[in-house]
Amino acid sequence: MTVSITCYGGVNEIGGNKVLVVDGDARVLLDFGAGFSEGGDFFNSGILPRKVNGAGDYFEFGLLPEIVGLYSEEALKNTEVRYEPPRVDALLLSHYHTDHTGRVDLVDPKIPVYCGETTALIDSAYAASGASPLKGHELRTFRTGDKFRVGHIEVRPVHVDHSIPGAYGFIVDTSEGTVVYTGDFRFHGPMGSMTEEFVELASAAQPTVLLSEGTRVADDADGTELKESDVALQTQKLLSRNGHLVFSSFRGNDLDRVSSFFDACEKAGRRLVVSMKVAALLDRLSDDKRLGVPRLGRDVSVYIRRKGKGAYDDGDYRKWERKFLDNGVTASDIRAKQNEFLLHLDQWTLPELIDIHPDRGGAYIHATTEAFNEEGERDEQVIRNWVEHYGFSYHQIHASGHAPMKRVAELVNGVGARKVVPIHTERADLFPSMTDTKVHQPVKGRPIAIG
Numbered sequence: 008m009t010v011s012i013t014c015y016g017g018v019n020e021i022g023g024n025k026v027l028v029v030d031g032d033a034r035v036l037l038d039f040g041a042g043f044s045e046g047g048d049f050f051n052s053g054i055l056p057r058k059v060n061g062a063g064d065y066f067e068f069g070l071l072p073e074i075v076g077l078y079s080e081e082a083l084k085n086t087e088v089r090y091e092p093p094r095v096d097a098l099l100l101s102h103y104h105t106d107h108t109g110r111v112d113l114v115d116p117k118i119p120v121y122c123g124e125t126t127a128l129i130d131s132a133y134a135a136s137g138a139s140p141l142k143g144h145e146l147r148t149f150r151t152g153d154k155f156r157v158g159h160i161e162v163r164p165v166h167v168d169h170s171i172p173g174a175y176g177f178i179v180d181t182s183e184g185t186v187v188y189t190g191d192f193r194f195h196g197p198m199g200s201m202t203e204e205f206v207e208l209a210s211a212a213q214p215t216v217l218l219s220e221g222t223r224v225a226d227d228a229d230g231t232e233l234k235e236s237d238v239a240l241q242t243q244k245l246l247s248r249n250g251h252l253v254f255s256s257f258r259g260n261d262l263d264r265v266s267s268f269f270d271a272c273e274k275a276g277r278r279l280v281v282s283m284k285v286a287a288l289l290d291r292l293s294d295d296k297r298l299g300v301p302r303l304g305r306d307v308s309v310y311i312r313r314k315g316k317g318a319y320d321d322g323d324y325r326k327w328e329r330k331f332l333d334n335g336v337t338a339s340d341i342r343a344k345q346n347e348f349l350l351h352l353d354q355w356t357l358p359e360l361i362d363i364h365p366d367r368g369g370a371y372i373h374a375t376t377e378a379f380n381e382e383g384e385r386d387e388q389v390i391r392n393w394v395e396h397y398g399f400s401y402h403q404i405h406a407s408g409h410a411p412m413k414r415v416a417e418l419v420n421g422v423g424a425r426k427v428v429p430i431h432t433e434r435a436d437l438f439p440s441m442t443d444t445k446v447h448q449p450v451k452g453r454p455i456a457i458g
């Protein structure tokens with residue numbers, strides 16, 4: 008077997024993708040993410056892997072593969088695995104979500120990271136606030152239409168629509184056939200046509216293997232799906248009919264969502280206020296005009312969290328935060344004009360409601376996925392308690408970052424590979440009912456031959 012692919016993560020789980028492609032002496036890794044429930048049997052209830060132990064605490068429970076020549080010296084320092092210079096030639100990132108990038112911090116920084124230009128921009132915003140998993144790696148950026156070689160493996164990144172800008176799938180030409188990797192995708196976002204293009208190009212490559220995500224493949228999969236444009240419309244209606252404060256929680260790096268909320272605000276005559284983290288991202292992404300993100304100051308305001316004794320002194324804020332202080336909005340600004348804002352609060356800024364002390368009758372928009380496990384339900388209940396405490400109403404308005412089951416089936420059938428390997432799904436068993444393409448169920452750590 009000279010060419011093989013091995014899934015070390017994303018097998019019977021959503022997220023945590025780690026796929027190694029080996030073609031003779033060329034080795035390429037597709038994503039290196041952290042699974043959402045990964046290790047939950049051991050690391051849960053506040054028990055976390057020790058950072059100081061690098062990859063060691065993950066190895067203990069088989070949560071990371073013991074691949075020689077992959078990890079940094081630092082990550083292996085306290086483990087039985089000995090450090091060797093890189094034997095993986097490149098790490099390719101499909102997009103900047105933790106379930107695809109979350110373990111890159113353990114990878115040898117001598118291994119170059121290939122990612123989209125937008126991913127590099129997003130990363131630079133995160134790096135400024137000290138939270139980049141790609142720190143230390145050389146970033147080699149691409150755009151759709153590019154082609155690059157790693158040894159004798161040729162890679163074509165093709166854009167797809169997902170809930171973060173700069174998401175890609177890959178068409179990987181090996182010496183014994185083509186491997187297509189979808190990354191995460193949907194068709195119902197503002198850039199759904201990009202996923203259509205991906206399907207066309209992938210199909211033209213007549214691939215041997217298709218690795219497809221299947222996040223929303225499920226028994227009770229219903230066909231109804233909210234589009235991102237529906238989110239904007241429903242939000243606008245809510246903003247118009249509510250005469251009090253409206254606040255929301257959503258993933259701050261979902262720039263489509265920021266744009267939807269901005270649109271809704273414009274039409275309803277409100278002002279969108281985002282956290283400093285989101286502001287830092289918008290600030291950086293405004294460098295890429297093609298993305299057309301809402302402009303800070305002009306379109307969107309920044310919420311300034313009280314950090315000192317209430318004086319909002321420069322000295323109380325970190326360096327990257329200080330540039331936002333001048334044009335920011337504070338708790339008392341919001342309190343004074345509650346019906347003029349849509350406020351984005353995340354887990355770090357939610358307690359600001361205590362300072363804002365909003366009048367009863369406002370609305371909360373839950374703009375993230377509904378809970379799918381007990382832990383998520385617990386988190387959701389906490390938010391519901393806050394919402395109830397302040398006498399707000401609770402509204403679920405969300406468009407998923409992932410295609411529903413029938414669109415996944417369309418992609419699989421459209422690409423028409425010789426076989427499909429379901430990953431990033433808890434229901435790989437349902438794939439055979441979706442398609443005539445032969446389904447190869449992956450086993451964690453077991454190579455699949457190409458050719």
Ligand SMILES: [Zn+2]
Pocket residue numbers: 022104106107191431
């Ligand atoms: Zn994912």
